Amino acid sequence: MVQRVKSGTTLFCLFVLALAFPAHAQVKIAYTSSHAKAGQPVPSECIEAGKSLVTQLNRFPRPDNWTFIIACDAKAWSNLKADAGLSFNGLDVYGATNLKNSTTLLSGDTLRGKDASVLTPEHLVAHELAHIVLKNYTIRADNEQQVESLAQGWLSRKTSTQEGQ
Numbered sequence: 001m002v003q004r005v006k007s008g009t010t011l012f013c014l015f016v017l018a019l020a021f022p023a024h025a026q027v028k029i030a031y032t033s034s035h036a037k038a039g040q041p042v043p044s045e046c047i048e049a050g051k052s053l054v055t056q057l058n059r060f061p062r063p064d065n066w067t068f069i070i071a072c073d074a075k076a077w078s079n080l081k082a083d084a085g086l087s088f089n090g091l092d093v094y095g096a097t098n099l100k101n102s103t104t105l106l107s108g109d110t111l112r113g114k115d116a117s118v119l120t121p122e123h124l125v126a127h128e129l130a131h132i133v134l135k136n137y138t139i140r141a142d143n144e145q146q147v148e149s150l151a152q153g154w155l156s157r158k159t160s161t162q163e164g165q
């Protein structure tokens with residue numbers, strides 16, 4: 001999938017998690033940008049989206065040996081979705097998890113809170129992580145209702161902790 005990213009979209013990898021996670025965590029974050037160029041500084045929207053992802057990954061159960069690919073801008077996300085063949089009958093998609101190749105694709109705009117009226121960054125990440133956690137159980141990980149109900153459980157538990165209950 002990564003190799004098939006269309007020309008014009010630059011894929012670059014940063015191992016930004018060395019400081020954020022223990023060495024054994026083996027979580028990799030890669031970025032695609034519609035305007036990044038080799039040798040140029042990483043676009044600020046990529047950095048911002050990556051920080052948001054790291055923040056959320058520290059709140060919820062996090063997988064080992066997993067790759068997250070962030071499409072930093074709307075055009076990059078559109079290209080990545082098309083390339084991965086993601087279309088749900090015209091519904092908007094903000095993230096997608098492929099259990100077979102241990103990869104999760106995420107919209108950088110959503111991670112930066114631009115879609116918060118529809119989907120907050122924490123909800124997006126909790127939902128995709130729930131897909132990953134449920135693959136280890138007999139429950140079907142592609143059952144959106146079960147996935148979403150696990151994600152909602154995490155989100156509400158986090159809220160009550162914040163409220164000190």
Ligand SMILES: [Zn+2]
Nearest residue numbers: 127131144147
């Ligand atoms: Zn889902």
